Amino acid sequence: MSIDIYVPRDASALSLGAAGVARAVQTEAQARRADVRVIRNGSRGLYWLEPMVEVALPQGRWAYGPVKARDVAGLFDADFLHGGAHALSQGLTEEIPYLKSQQRLTSARVGVIDPSSIADYVAHGGYQGLQRALAMTQAEIVQAVLDSGLRGRGGAAFPTGIKWKTVLDQPAAQKYVTCNADEGDSGTFSDRMLMEGDPLALIEGMTIAAIAVGATQGYIYLRVEYPHAYAALNEALNAARQARYLGPDVMGSGRQFELEVRLGAGAYICGEETSMLESLEGKRGEIRVRPPLPAIKGLFGQPTVVNNVVTLASIPIILARGAAFYRDFGTGKSRGTLPLQLAGNVRRGGLVERAFGLSLRELLYDYGGGSASGRPIRAVQVGGPLGAYIPASQFDVAIDYEALTGIGALLGHGGVVVFDDTVDMARMARYAMEFCAIESCGKCTPCRIGSTRGVEVIDRIIEGVERERNLVLLEDLCETMLQGSLCGLGGMTPFPVQSILKHFREDFHAGTRH
Amino acid sequence: MSMQSLSDVQRESVLRVIAKHKSRPGPLIEILHEVQASLGFVPPAAVRVIAEGLNLSRAEVHGVVTFYHFFRDHPVGRHVVRLCQAESCQAMGASALAAHAKRRLGIDFHETSADGAFTLEPVYCLGNCACSPALMIDGDILGRVTPQDFDDLVASNQGRT
Numbered sequence: 001m002s003i004d005i006y007v008p009r010d011a012s013a014l015s016l017g018a019a020g021v022a023r024a025v026q027t028e029a030q031a032r033r034a035d036v037r038v039i040r041n042g043s044r045g046l047y048w049l050e051p052m053v054e055v056a057l058p059q060g061r062w063a064y065g066p067v068k069a070r071d072v073a074g075l076f077d078a079d080f081l082h083g084g085a086h087a088l089s090q091g092l093t094e095e096i097p098y099l100k101s102q103q104r105l106t107s108a109r110v111g112v113i114d115p116s117s118i119a120d121y122v123a124h125g126g127y128q129g130l131q132r133a134l135a136m137t138q139a140e141i142v143q144a145v146l147d148s149g150l151r152g153r154g155g156a157a158f159p160t161g162i163k164w165k166t167v168l169d170q171p172a173a174q175k176y177v178t179c180n181a182d183e184g185d186s187g188t189f190s191d192r193m194l195m196e197g198d199p200l201a202l203i204e205g206m207t208i209a210a211i212a213v214g215a216t217q218g219y220i221y222l223r224v225e226y227p228h229a230y231a232a233l234n235e236a237l238n239a240a241r242q243a244r245y246l247g248p249d250v251m252g253s254g255r256q257f258e259l260e261v262r263l264g265a266g267a268y269i270c271g272e273e274t275s276m277l278e279s280l281e282g283k284r285g286e287i288r289v290r291p292p293l294p295a296i297k298g299l300f301g302q303p304t305v306v307n308n309v310v311t312l313a314s315i316p317i318i319l320a321r322g323a324a325f326y327r328d329f330g331t332g333k334s335r336g337t338l339p340l341q342l343a344g345n346v347r348r349g350g351l352v353e354r355a356f357g358l359s360l361r362e363l364l365y366d367y368g369g370g371s372a373s374g375r376p377i378r379a380v381q382v383g384g385p386l387g388a389y390i391p392a393s394q395f396d397v398a399i400d401y402e403a404l405t406g407i408g409a410l411l412g413h414g415g416v417v418v419f420d421d422t423v424d425m426a427r428m429a430r431y432a433m434e435f436c437a438i439e440s441c442g443k444c445t446p447c448r449i450g451s452t453r454g455v456e457v458i459d460r461i462i463e464g465v466e467r468e469r470n471l472v473l474l475e476d477l478c479e480t481m482l483q484g485s486l487c488g489l490g491g492m493t494p495f496p497v498q499s500i501l502k503h504f505r506e507d508f509h510a511g512t513r514h
Numbered sequence: 515m516s517m518q519s520l521s522d523v524q525r526e527s528v529l530r531v532i533a534k535h536k537s538r539p540g541p542l543i544e545i546l547h548e549v550q551a552s553l554g555f556v557p558p559a560a561v562r563v564i565a566e567g568l569n570l571s572r573a574e575v576h577g578v579v580t581f582y583h584f585f586r587d588h589p590v591g592r593h594v595v596r597l598c599q600a601e602s603c604q605a606m607g608a609s610a611l612a613a614h615a616k617r618r619l620g621i622d623f624h625e626t627s628a629d630g631a632f633t634l635e636p637v638y639c640l641g642n643c644a645c646s647p648a649l650m651i652d653g654d655i656l657g658r659v660t661p662q663d664f665d666d667l668v669a670s671n672q673g674r675t
Contacts, residue, residue: 011641011655012642012645012655012657014655015645015656015657016645016658045644047645050645184639186600186639186643187601191641192641224547225596225639227653262543262544263543263547264584265582265583266585266637267582267584281539281540282543282578283578284578284581300540341644343643344601344602344606346644349643349644385600385601415602417602417605417643423605428601431601435638
């Protein structure tokens, strides 16, 4: 009987040479007449071990990593097909502490299954949620999502069930379900991992959303920087259509749902929901003034659900296991789990899905193992380019929406970027403004002009030109952008800048002129 | 403004793309993607053809082409290298890597090397943040890129088309 070997096709694993490893495994197996089947799975998210090769043994999957193509012959020599000892052996995958201590609900199948296989998806609990949903009324589905406490995982943390209820309540001949897969925040990759590793979970979640609100057409708005996710999604969509989980008669229910992927074109602002809708309509991604809300007047003027990838991919398990099962994870008003992403200067970067309430320190040190450089961690930015920088003195903060807001930070999409003590925080403040200037859609003045002025003011501060006066000016400018911008880009770019002014002000005084 | 007109082959290609997507809802960005994929860029002269095909004004089409960083109105090198410059990669030396890449190729961002082999572009996140610094060359992604890796990449792609 052939032995299953898993070699990830996840973009990050590929970026470290997984394609060459897969080829080497095939070639070596043929040369040795070993009967193996190579399966290209997603990543488990233990990125310091990627490319991580797993062998399916009777007692479970056994991991080897990080594997280079040149290591493969040695792995065969060591009889890795039967769990042989080797310097790269990591033991049973599920027993690796980083993974074992996680609570993987949304990403339970990521890295486990063949993402293009409906059979594999169904064998691992897939489409149970849709099946349950099809036996419920629309109002019951929406109520289950409300009861689960699920809030939008894209960053805004708005209760998902309320959005759905608003769309359900609109009388309209055409409604849409859209997925915001424009994961542009630096330090985030959970959407990408999910789309590459378990795309059918997203597709099932969108199908349930469509049934719940009465939509017949869906769009996944995917950033163009994710070509591997694009391929994985389209493979999965084709498989779902062929197996009639999508199309004119979803699972024999008589309900219709069509779904397609649309590519963005390199504009960060299109992760803002109204800008995304403009872009889906083929226009410049300029944001819309709200109201009306997209739930009332969204894509092509019709009632539209707009949810993030992780939000939608969390729906199947909520329907399959019940709202209470999901709600029982988490703390306070932050219910369920969140796939956190550990990135930047960190020894063990990767995906950590845990119930809300884990402390930042546990994430950075117990999971992350400290900085990659071995130097002290000085700052972490949580929540992408619009998130605050958090100093070491605040690492005991709990990771939930309210606790982070309490220290003037935000959770955003759950990305955590680590910086060691060589970081120049004045440069990071400048970058925050520069990024906003590059990515502003131009619709409102505080964002369009304010960000450019922000770069100039910070340049003067760094050069030591009238430093104290310009620091006051910078604080004033931050306030103007915060209060006067139409959307989160201009309105939140001040957050990282203000956090640096508050916690790392000494970096603005490094220069000596004047 | 002088504008190079489309060659017959280019025009035919653009018209074919328009015909393919025209009846889909909100087709303009889909069309621009496919035009750029087949011609390498969106020639300014294609704007008029697309505008006519979709019954839009030229200003509307031009506005979309210029709004999105991914679309370009001029030819590029045989290989496009996108260096991530976002926070996570900065935390792992992306600025030094960018400086090295610019020196090695003798160009700045948005420029093409003299031999026409490489165009260098900044990109703001490739989602490879646990393996920073990252770059993408054409459709391939690389992680934990060192200056030596970059030089190897240049050497192995220089003569390739």
